[in-house]
Amino acid sequence: MRALKLHELSLAERLADMAVDALIDEADLSPKPALVDRRGNGAHSDLHLGLMHASALSLWPMFKEMAEAAIEFGEVGLPLREALGRIGREGEQAMLVTTNGVNTHRGAIWALGLLTAAAALEPRAIALTAARLALLNDRFAPQPMSHGAQVAQRYGARGAREEAQLGFPSVMQRGLPQLRKSRQQNTGEQNARLDALLAIMTDLADTCVLYRAGIEGLGAMQKGAQAVLDAGGSASLAGRRSLHELDNQLLALNASPGGAADLLAACLFIDRLDGAF
Ligand SMILES: CC(C)(COP(=O)(O)OP(=O)(O)OC[C@H]1O[C@@H](n2cnc3c(N)ncnc32)[C@H](O)[C@@H]1O)[C@@H](O)C(=O)NCCC(=O)NCCS
Numbered sequence: 001m002r003a004l005k006l007h008e009l010s011l012a013e014r015l016a017d018m019a020v021d022a023l024i025d026e027a028d029l030s031p032k033p034a035l036v037d038r039r040g041n042g043a044h045s046d047l048h049l050g051l052m053h054a055s056a057l058s059l060w061p062m063f064k065e066m067a068e069a070a071i072e073f074g075e076v077g078l079p080l081r082e083a084l085g086r087i088g089r090e091g092e093q094a095m096l097v098t099t100n101g102v103n104t105h106r107g108a109i110w111a112l113g114l115l116t117a118a119a120a121l122e123p124r125a126i127a128l129t130a131a132r133l134a135l136l137n138d139r140f141a142p143q144p145m146s147h148g149a150q151v152a153q154r155y156g157a158r159g160a161r162e163e164a165q166l167g168f169p170s171v172m173q174r175g176l177p178q179l180r181k182s183r184q185q186n187t188g189e190q191n192a193r194l195d196a197l198l199a200i201m202t203d204l205a206d207t208c209v210l211y212r213a214g215i216e217g218l219g220a221m222q223k224g225a226q227a228v229l230d231a232g233g234s235a236s237l238a239g240r241r242s243l244h245e246l247d248n249q250l251l252a253l254n255a256s257p258g259g260a261a262d263l264l265a266a267c268l269f270i271d272r273l274d275g276a277f
């Protein structure tokens with residue numbers, strides 16, 4: 001009898017698996033301040049954990065297609081950038097159909113989409129390659145008055161586009177180093193991930209927070225996250241108390257750090273890739 005041959009996953013399929021896993025790990029991580037997690041909906045009336053999971057899974061074909069496009073075009077350039085833009089917009093439509101019109105992962109499509117394509121092209125320089133893609137101007141991208149655009153106008157804040165164009169400094173210089181430092185201190189994986197999220201929050205101009213809670217909300221997020229880390233991080237008793245305070249404070253301000261959550265997913269994706277190839 002012939003042995004059953006297991007289907008071997010292509011590179012694009014493996015990258016799509018890893019991107020979706022990163023999104024599911026981000027959603028499941030608890031307790032995240034004011035974000036959707038296993039405990040509840042945080043500051044969101046229209047989101048819940050099941051919806052975040054369904055949305056993440058709906059994006060698998062999009063991530064696969066983005067990686068395939070990167071392999072096919074084989075280099076950073078306008079043709080690949082515009083293909084990614086088209087695939088990303090189709091992915092966003094699939095997300096909106098799944099969630100009945102709720103924005104669950106717009107920021108994540110942007111960040112993880114670029115990183116997935118970059119990982120297929122240049123696995124040894126993922127953030128830099130993603131930045132080179134983000135710097136190219138997609139001529140077919142609509143220019144809606146998004147929340148991010150409104151906040152950029154009002155406060156001059158740099159948002160998701162600039163974070164990518166700079167090579168994801170919040171991930172490469174804050175989240176990833178903190179993730180690895182906390183792991184070395186044997187905090188346990190969930191606490192290390194919470195610490196990575198907090199490290200990202202200390203310095204990010206999160207346009208979700210700015211839109212919902214202005215400069216006051218952004219200041220509360222950045223200072224509160226730093227206070228948790230200074231108190232010893234999520235694994236320490238004092239850090240946990242401080243994290244609980246931050247959760248209450250952000251909930252009172254309706255200030256959900258959705259951009260930081262997306263960048264944590266990006267951080268987990270890059271961390272996993274480092275071990276995989
Ligand atoms: C560049 C994007 C993110 C637009 O950003 P803009 O700030 O105008 O929009 P919006 O308010 O919808 O914000 C998007 C999301 O980014 C996340 N975010 C917020 N702040 C930040 C930040 N500082 N850094 C990173 N992400 C952030 C949030 O989750 C937010 O919901 C994107 O929507 C876009 O234009 N996509 C075009 C489609 C495309 O090219 N796709 C290809 C993907 S490879």
Ligand SMILES: Nc1ncnc2c1ncn2[C@@H]1O[C@H](COP(=O)(O)OP(=O)(O)OP(=O)(O)O)[C@@H](O)[C@H]1O
Nearest residue numbers: 027035036103104105106107108147208258261262
């Ligand atoms: N666990 C999470 N909880 C909440 N938001 C998250 C989470 N993970 C990622 N996000 C990001 O946060 C964004 C959703 O934030 P938000 O609801 O503020 O956006 P919006 O739909 O533009 O605004 P609003 O709901 O204020 O009208 C999504 O783009 C998503 O990528």
